[in-house]
Structure formats: C-alpha cells, structure tokens
Amino acid sequence: MRVPPVPPPRRPRARRLLSLLTATLLTAGVSAAAAYTPSAAADPARPEARKAPRALQPVRVEGAWRSTGPSGEQSARVQCPAGYYATGGGADTDGGQPALSTSIAVPQQTDTADGWSVTARNYSTQGGMSIRAYVVCDQAAHSVRQTTTYGVPGSSVGDAVAACPAGTTASGGGHMAIGIGPGDQSVFLVQDSGPVGNDRWRAEGYNHALDEGFITAQVICSTQPHVVRLGEPYRTPHDYIGSSIATCSPATNEVPTGGGQFVGIQVYPQESLPTPWGWNVAARNTSGSPQDVRAVVICRPLG
Numbered sequence: 007m008r009v010p011p012v013p014p015p016r017r018p019r020a021r022r023l024l025s026l027l028t029a030t031l032l033t034a035g036v037s038a039a040a041a042y043t044p045s046a047a048a049d050p051a052r053p054e055a056r057k058a059p060r061a062l063q064p065v066r067v068e069g070a071w072r073s074t075g076p077s078g079e080q081s082a083r084v085q086c087p088a089g090y091y092a093t094g095g096g097a098d099t100d101g102g103q104p105a106l107s108t109s110i111a112v113p114q115q116t117d118t119a120d121g122w123s124v125t126a127r128n129y130s131t132q133g134g135m136s137i138r139a140y141v142v143c144d145q146a147a148h149s150v151r152q153t154t155t156y157g158v159p160g161s162s163v164g165d166a167v168a169a170c171p172a173g174t175t176a177s178g179g180g181h182m183a184i185g186i187g188p189g190d191q192s193v194f195l196v197q198d199s200g201p202v203g204n205d206r207w208r209a210e211g212y213n214h215a216l217d218e219g220f221i222t223a224q225v226i227c228s229t230q231p232h233v234v235r236l237g238e239p240y241r242t243p244h245d246y247i248g249s250s251i252a253t254c255s256p257a258t259n260e261v262p263t264g265g266g267q268f269v270g271i272q273v274y275p276q277e278s279l280p281t282p283w284g285w286n287v288a289a290r291n292t293s294g295s296p297q298d299v300r301a302v303v304i305c306r307p308l309g
Contacts, residue, residue, distance in 0.1 A: 094264020178264015
C-alpha cells in the first residue's frame with residue numbers, strides 16, 4: 007500500500023476534509039479487520055499444520071460523535087467487541103479549537119480494559135466542537151499499568167512514565183492531564199504522549215493553570231513482540247494545523263496496535279488515531295513560532 011505524503015499546513019477551516027478522509031479510510035480498515043477469519047484447520051499430517059497459528063489481525067472500532075458548545079468540554083467512549091481487549095486508542099475532533107486532555111484505556115488499572123475514553127476542551131469562544139473515540143482491540147491478553155505525577159506547579163512542565171512488567175512489551179498507551187482553575191486558566195496541554203523504548207509510555211505536558219495539576223501516563227503491555235515506528239516531523243507555522251503519519255512496515259506484515267504524538271509547548275493536540283496502515287496525529291500551533299508535530303505508532307508483526 008502506498009503511504010500518502012504528509013499534507014501541507016492547513017488553516018483550521020480545512021480540517022473537516024482531513025477528518026472525513028481519515029474516517030473513510032479507518033472505516034474501510036474496520037470492515038477489512040472484521041471480515042478476517044482464520045482458515046480452516048489443515049491436515050495435521052502436513053508439516054505446515056504443525057507451525058504456530060497465525061495471529062489474528064487487531065480490530066479498529068470507531069465511536070459516535072459527541073458535541074459541545076463554545077468553551078465547553080466533552081468526553082467520548084468506545085467499546086471493543088465481546089472477547090476483545092484494548093491495545094491502544096485515540097480520538098478525532100472537528101470544529102472549534104479543541105485540545106485533547108485525556109486518551110486512556112478503560113476501565114483503568116485493570117488487565118481487562120476493553121474500551122477507550124477521550125476528553126477534549128474547546129478553547130474557542132465562537133464555535134462548537136465534536137469529538138469521537140477510537141480503539142484498537144485484540145483477543146490476546148494484555149496488562150495495564152499507569153503512573154500519576156501529582157502537584158505539577160502552574161506555568162511548568164510535568165511528566166509521568168508507566169512501565170510494563172518484566173518480559174512484556176508496550177502495545178500502546180495513553181494519558182490524562184488535569185489543570186485546576188476556571189475556564190482557560192485550567193489548561194494543561196499534553197505535548198508528548200508516546201512510547202519510551204519498547205516497554206514504557208511517557209506523558210508530558212505544560213501546566214498553564216494558575217494552580218497545581220496532575221498528569222497520568224498509561225501503558226498497555228503484551229507478551230507478543232512489538233516494534234516502534236516514528237513518523238516524519240512536520241514543521242508547523244504559527245496558527246496552522248500540522249499533521250504527521252507514522253506507518254507500520256508492510257514488508258513484515260505489521261499492523262498498528264497503538265500510537266501517540268510528540269508536539270511542542272502551546273501546540274494543541276487535536277487528533278491521534280489509528281489508520282489501516284499506522285497512526286495519524288494533528289495539532290494546532292498557537293505558540294507564535296514554528297513547532298514540530300510528529301506521530302509514533304507501535305506495530306505488531308502478524309508473522
């Protein structure tokens with residue numbers, strides 16, 4: 007499959023086209039994944055029948071849109087099919103000036119997380135905003151770990167790192183950042199949410215709030231091997247929306263199981279979601295100077 011080029015910077019008005027295109031591709035990926043069924047059992051006398059069974063392809067599930075008005079906050083949630091567990095997830099937004107503050111597997115701190123929850127605040131005082139959640143699901147067992155850093159002072163950077171148990175690798179992860187204060191004075195922007203090595207997940211953000219806030223990192227762990235792929239950083243001018251795509255390798259038949267983003271201070275993450283071939287992120291730069299937007303994807307070889 008040919009990977010589409012990274013799009014040029016766009017004014018916020020152009021974002022609906024990207025959202026619609028990504029949703030169309032993702033829906034196609036869901037249909038393809040849902041249609042996959044293992045082949046009939048082979049004759050056990052044949053040599054190939056004694057090989058390890060081929061891993062089933064993860065399923066990507068898209069939730070429903072939920073909306074809020076100017077200066078509002080909205081959450082969305084999506085569930086895996088019965089018998090599947092979350093390996094990673096994210097969100098898509100449309101309209102307003104959204105910033106994703108939460109993107110995390112639920113129920114939290116359990117080894118049976120089978121859904122994904124996202125929250126975004128709309129910092130526009132003029133237009134409404136919509137958000138929907140995505141989750142990547144697998145039938146294989148996973149474990150979930152999370153770490154919270156409390157007492158992050160106002161006007162400062164805070165981070166948290168969650169680590170997998172020994173002998174496991176990260177299949178995905180997420181974050182939650184909460185600033186304390188009224189309205190825009192509660193801004194805690196998550197600038198980085200992605201893997202560190204192959205067995206940890208780090209969330210970092212800048213607390214623009216007047217009071218202390220907290221930030222949580224969550225990592226989802228698997229006994230199966232996974233690899234991390236970085237997308238190309240996109241230098242995004244002030245007041246533009248930049249996007250980046252990280253892709254899994256078709257040469258080793260890899261599929262995405264989780265992903266995240268690396269962006270700068272005063273950059274509002276607006277999208278972080280799976281595609282059939284990798285992970286897509288988009289963020290709006292409000293910093294006054296060019297900033298990089300970069301996607302990261304965790305992939306599992308199907309063998």
